[in-house]
Amino acid sequence: MLDVALVSLIQDMSEKAGVEGTIQYWTRVGESLAKRMGKEAYIGWPSFNVALREGRTAFSIEGEVSALTDLAITDEDGDVVGYIYALKRCVFQPTTLRIRYSVGELPKADQDVAREYNNSVRDTAVCNFCVIHQKFREEVAGNITVAEQALECMQLANRGFIGETKIAENAMKKIGMNPEYVRSLLRNYACVYALLMRGARLKGEVKTDK
Amino acid sequence: MGDEQVKENEVKKIKHVYSRGSEHKELIEDNPFVDVAAFLFLEDIADKQGAAGMNNYLMSLATSLAKSMPEEKYDTWEQFLDAVRRGESTISTFENIITPTDNCIVTTKCPFSRAWSEYTRRIGHFSKIHYDVAEYYNSTVKPGAIDTMCIIHQTFRSAAAERIKVGGKPVRYAQIACVSPEGAKKIAPEEWLPILLEKAGITKTEMNMVLRNNTCLWILYIG
Numbered sequence: 001m002l003d004v005a006l007v008s009l010i011q012d013m014s015e016k017a018g019v020e021g022t023i024q025y026w027t028r029v030g031e032s033l034a035k036r037m038g039k040e041a042y043i044g045w046p047s048f049n050v051a052l053r054e055g056r057t058a059f060s061i062e063g064e065v066s067a068l069t070d071l072a073i074t075d076e077d078g079d080v081v082g083y084i085y086a087l088k089r090c091v092f093q094p095t096t097l098r099i100r101y102s103v104g105e106l107p108k109a110d111q112d113v114a115r116e117y118n119n120s121v122r123d124t125a126v127c128n129f130c131v132i133h134q135k136f137r138e139e140v141a142g143n144i145t146v147a148e149q150a151l152e153c154m155q156l157a158n159r160g161f162i163g164e165t166k167i168a169e170n171a172m173k174k175i176g177m178n179p180e181y182v183r184s185l186l187r188n189y190a191c192v193y194a195l196l197m198r199g200a201r202l203k204g205e206v207k208t209d210k
Numbered sequence: 211m212g213d214e215q216v217k218e219n220e221v222k223k224i225k226h227v228y229s230r231g232s233e234h235k236e237l238i239e240d241n242p243f244v245d246v247a248a249f250l251f252l253e254d255i256a257d258k259q260g261a262a263g264m265n266n267y268l269m270s271l272a273t274s275l276a277k278s279m280p281e282e283k284y285d286t287w288e289q290f291l292d293a294v295r296r297g298e299s300t301i302s303t304f305e306n307i308i309t310p311t312d313n314c315i316v317t318t319k320c321p322f323s324r325a326w327s328e329y330t331r332r333i334g335h336f337s338k339i340h341y342d343v344a345e346y347y348n349s350t351v352k353p354g355a356i357d358t359m360c361i362i363h364q365t366f367r368s369a370a371a372e373r374i375k376v377g378g379k380p381v382r383y384a385q386i387a388c389v390s391p392e393g394a395k396k397i398a399p400e401e402w403l404p405i406l407l408e409k410a411g412i413t414k415t416e417m418n419m420v421l422r423n424n425t426c427l428w429i430l431y432i433g
Contacts, residue, residue, distance in 0.1 A: 001305070001362070001363070002248045002321075002325050002359070003245060005271050005362055005366070006244075006248040006271065008278055009251075009270075009274070011274070012270060012274055025251065025254060025255075026251075028254055029250045029251045029254055032253075032254065033246060033247055033250050036333045037332060037333065058332075061242050061246065061332055062241075062243050063243070091241045091243040091244055092241070092244060094241050102303045102304070103275070103278050104278070107278075129244070132247055133243070136243075
């Protein structure tokens with residue numbers, strides 16, 4: 001019930017503080033949620049991926065996340081510096097469904113907030129909730145170390161409730177991933193992102209530099 | 211086919227459609243991320259606007275939620291009660307209830323309890339501000355809340371009841387008692403209790419028995 005009530009607050013807040021105000025609120029909540037979940041340290045990628053599978057990392061709050069270990073991200077020397085991860089179901093989907101069956105349709109502010117975020121921050125949101133969700137992931141990644149190196153999160157692709165998609169092609173170029181391949185992942189997953197070691201010298205970045 | 215039969219078939223058809231909706235609702239599980247984020251969102255508001263500001267926000271969001279749902283009209287109290295029992299009325303759409311009498315409603319499990327347990331499991335102790343705001347609500351609005359979840363819930367019920375008419379008259383809601391997920395209890399003031407229990411059609415002993423295994427006790431009646 002809390003989530004459905006919150007969505008009606010989004011409409012109210014967007015009317016009073018503007019959609020920019022809602023984005024600021026969501027961003028702060030994403031930061032605060034990540035901060036309050038604390039720090040984590042893993043000796044290597046296998047231990048992190050096992051923790052993720054067993055629901056022990058802060059990322060597990062999102063629901064069923066799969067580590068696509070066949071999609072390793074390597075640096076210019078060919079060392080593994082990260083992996084691609086995929087969320088089975090959008091965290092906002094149950095709320096959307098509950099609204100559908102109890103209220104009717106999502107308030108207009110949902111798409112207004114997403115549109116403003118895409119124009120002013122980054123073109124990766126399919127609904128208002130992507131704002132907090134993506135910020136949360138970025139902050140959580142910074143709180144986790146793998147082999148004593150802090151992580152960085154890159155949003156790659158996501159699919160909304162009515163099938164709209166967002167593909168972050170620049171981010172994919174950086175990690176040397178084919179956008180078409182990631183697009184195909186959206187058939188089975190709602191959201192795809194990369195976790196990699198902060199500061200890693202990626203193949204894609206090297207090519208761009210040259 | 212007589213008029214009676216036509217009406218009966220119509221009711222059956224409507225019930226069937228509604229029931230499908232209820233089945234869908236049963237299948238939707240909360241996502242802990244959204245629930246925990248919602249609490250932090252409210253805490254962020256409290257940081258900036260204090261207990262009074264947060265209370266206003268909670269009441270405003272609950273009222274606006276009720277207003278965003280369709281109005282309801284029933285010919286008789288039995289029809290209304292039937293819809294309430296099946297979770298098809300706005301007022302019971304978010305909760306699982308039982309009805310010991312025709313006016314007494316008991317919520318078996320707080321619809322916010324999962325969100326609360328996800329918060330305490332993943333973040334830690336439930337922030338003090340949620341109890342402070344409830345104190346503010348109890349002293350300025352109505353004495354019936356344990357925490358911020360109760361403010362949303364009770365305001366929602368009150369606003370939803372106003373949008374329901376039975377036999378042309380608006381339905382009224384009153385809170386009797388509730389128990390929080392951590393076991394704290396809030397019962398209506400002693401001087402109100404006899405009137406509320408009389409309307410509910412239960413005794414004080416029965417009220418305490420109900421509160422042992424359930425989370426919220428409230429009444430609906432015609433104003």
